[in-house]
Amino acid sequence: MPLLEIRNLSVDFATASGRFRAVDGVDVTVEPGDLMAIVGESGSGKSVSMLALMGLLPWTATVTADKMEFDGQDLRSLSARAKRQIIGRDISMIFQEPMSSLNPCFTVGFQIKESLKLHTSLDRRQRQDRAVELLELVGIPDPAKRLNAFPHQLSGGMSQRAMIAIALACQPKLLIADEPTTALDVTIQAQILELLTGLQQTAGMAMILITHDMGVVAETVRRVSVQYAGQKVEEQPVEDLFDDPHHPYTAALLAALPERATGKHLPTIKGVVPGQFDRPQGCLFSPRCAFADERCRTIVPPRQPQALGQALCHYPLIDGVPQKSQEVTA
């Protein structure tokens, strides 16, 4: 049984200029101990879909899903109180800006012990010991002393380690890491990614990494889901995705990587991500797609089978060639 199963998740925001659909029919399945990534550019809804799962969206958001199950429990029907028992204990999340996600008024130790106090039955002494243990686990030197440090006394890398310690405090079954290294320098990024994957393996928890960095994806995860304009356009194991992307968007994104460039000019994706008022009728990627035809522009594309990376496309690519014939089979 999957640890997390989300079917047809949509998130609408009520804005002054009307409804805006940020997430559009996204499916996410995570097995216990899984390590997957959701990649996409800004506005692809990758963070919003996970925030919807955590219940962290503002009141302007309307979340709908056909199914939203975590560990056998239906998250949609749970009361807020019951949901709080799960969120923060069994599912936890770390964010992009370590500096702004820690509370500047309280010590790191207080913030770690706060989540232990809420979710476990440990007494004061045990919480202290566990907090020291956690800081040691995430590689903060001199942990007993650092518990009394305030966030401003820590560097960016150290703050992110402290955030990870808070997230891991109750041994979650699922950790969602939302761009955990984007604000960090590359040598620190390498340290944090190594820490996260190491902990993921030893603790046997599942991890969803949200990122826009294809390099980080390639080196870290096993499975990748690609999102575009709120829709999941493709999902594949990481090697297959980089070898043979089936959705034209994934292919174009990979081709635009400077390190894959052959000449002075990079291949580009023309145009920009559709906004609230210029959402195309058929395939959302059709105005920017090199292979789009009339059918793409008018008819919403079907979901292709697993063998074609579940690509949301009329003409999925095989070895970079669109399969224009009707009988597209694996």
Place this chain on the structure above:
Amino acid sequence: MSTANPSGTSPETGPTTGPILTASHLTRHYEIGGGAFKKPAVVRALNGASFTLTPGRTLAVVGESGCGKSTLARVVTMIEPPTEGELSIGGKLIGPEGASRDRDLRSMVQIVFQDPYGSLNPRQTIGATLMEPLKLNRPEVKAEEREARAREMLELVGLRPEHFERYPHMFSGGQRQRVAVARALMLDPKILVLDEPVSALDLSIQSQILNLLVDLQDRLGLAYLFISHDLSVVRHLADDVMVMYLGRPVEQGPKEDVFAHPRHPYTRSLLSATPVADPRRKRNRIKLEGELPSPLAAPPGCPFNPRCWKATAECREAFPPYEGGVHSYACYHPLDADETMEALADAP
């Protein structure tokens, strides 16, 4: 289409022309803190950088936060004078006494900032933004000509004529960065300082801006000082690379040499830490221990010694002298050929 260089100077291209900018031992210190009884602390933000910029070529400066990249940009654009060292732009010398108020000199160097959302005035139309540098620096240019030049520039950077009347909030990040580039080019500069111009942009937009920069350099013969922390972008765009660590250049040389045969351990670990978009590639990654020291308390000797796996006693005593010719490095224990071959397998 007509060139955006109406002042009559023909664009110089090719590496045969001499350098347009020469910097030797460029240093910038800041004093911070201090009080009635306390001596102010000195931050050595930039410590002895020497390099040249040549028309039609790109020098990339790479390094992590606090390495002095942005201070370098401020000194080169004459926003701040160097504390020590000499900067010569187009044959004119700028010493520690500061940049002159020479408008011609200042208009030779222009800058594009990282954040296209913060660097454009939200209350000015794109047209007004583009015409402002001319208004301030070339008061003799008539209003009609100003507008004509601004419209011409808009076309050059790939924007449409109707964008002239619009405001920055109506544009996407990539389009705003095009406006920022256009504004920098309004005074026909010879040198463009690009301070992380694509790091705030999405991947699909990033490639559009990088292509634009390549085209403009070809067409106008600009010299680029390209500041970035993204090694894969640097590898794509640069001709020469300068790697900095805590205010000091630790290695510099032609791109091919630095990427293929890094001699400084820091360059090697930077290459190794950069993720590569190839899941099948098995790399033996160098794990750097510890964090960047604060520039306020830079360690004595080579600043990299507390994190370096090759450091010995002499590294802790004095900063190593620069060695090598075109490809120079400052290290007592430079990597040998075997180690640089490993680096080749690791490079992004």
